[in-house]
Amino acid sequence: MKGLTLKAPAKINLFLEILNQREDGYHNISTLMQRISLHDTLTFLKINEGVIIKTDNIQLPSDRRNLVHQAARLILSEGKVAQGVKIFLRKKIPISSGLGGGSSDAASTLLGVNRLYDLNYSLKRLHLLAEKLGSDVPFFLYGQTALAEGRGEKIKPVKVYKDYWIVLVTFPFQVSTAWAYQDVKINLTRRAEYIKIKNLQEKEGFFEALNAWRNDFEGKITEKYPQVRYALKLLSKQGAIKSSMTGSGPTVYGVFEQEPNNEEVKRLFKREDWQIFITRPIP
Helix, strand or coil: CCCEEEEEEEEEEEEEEEEEECCCCCEEEEEEEEEEEEEEEEEEEEECCCEEEEECCCCCCCCCCCHHHHHHHHHHHHCCCCCEEEEEEECCCCCCCCCCHHHHHHHHHHHHHHHHCCCCCCHHHHHHHHHCCCCCHHHHHHCCCEEEEECCCEEEECCCCCCCEEEEEECCCCCCHHHHHCCCCCCCCCHHHHHHHCCCCCHHHHHHHHHHCCECCHHHHHHHCHHHHHHHHHHHHCCCCEEEECCCCCCEEEEECCCCCHHHHHHHCCCCCCEEEEECECC
């Protein structure tokens, strides 16, 4: 049986600013998100009815608790599709790590079912569906580096320099996003303005902006989890141009101008419960 296979890339936040709390309880943010080569893979098959999820990760539910399941049901219902879909999800992106794996999988599901059943939904229409699934989901529909504002649903593509390497360090614990937002220190300095005043497509302008950018969650997370602070210091000692945290954590990353030595990096970060990935930005 012929199926459709799509890659669902992870992301890093090149900066993340928390602006204020909204009346609906959510926070307005400003963040620049970059897709990276680490990815999950989803294969879609037509079936007679319903939604079936198969995954190689035993930690993931395969029922309606799974965001992929929710995305599939949403677009099938919206498109009034009488048939169903079976989805094989191969996970490589660590779960609840700040890398956007679940959101990327959900976005790929919207794109996949749209193609599988020739629904011909526009990007604008898919975006409206994505907003119902989560704040980060719309970003992954666009296939570009983008500035995300509002709750994260307002997307503006941005052209940036991408000829560098990334070392990711992930940890065996998860950070509650709701907890991360509680009493977080809001920084009044808007570093996002570098997008307007710097030529981010040029190496010099991009790295200058990168060093000015910050993740507003980082202080709170490193205070509670000293191993996160330690990993950031190790990345800097290894020669990272910039080390930072992605999302609300706990994953951290280092940006390197040259390809890091894989064995040396693994030796430096050798911990039984840490995962290391060497990856790159993607267009």
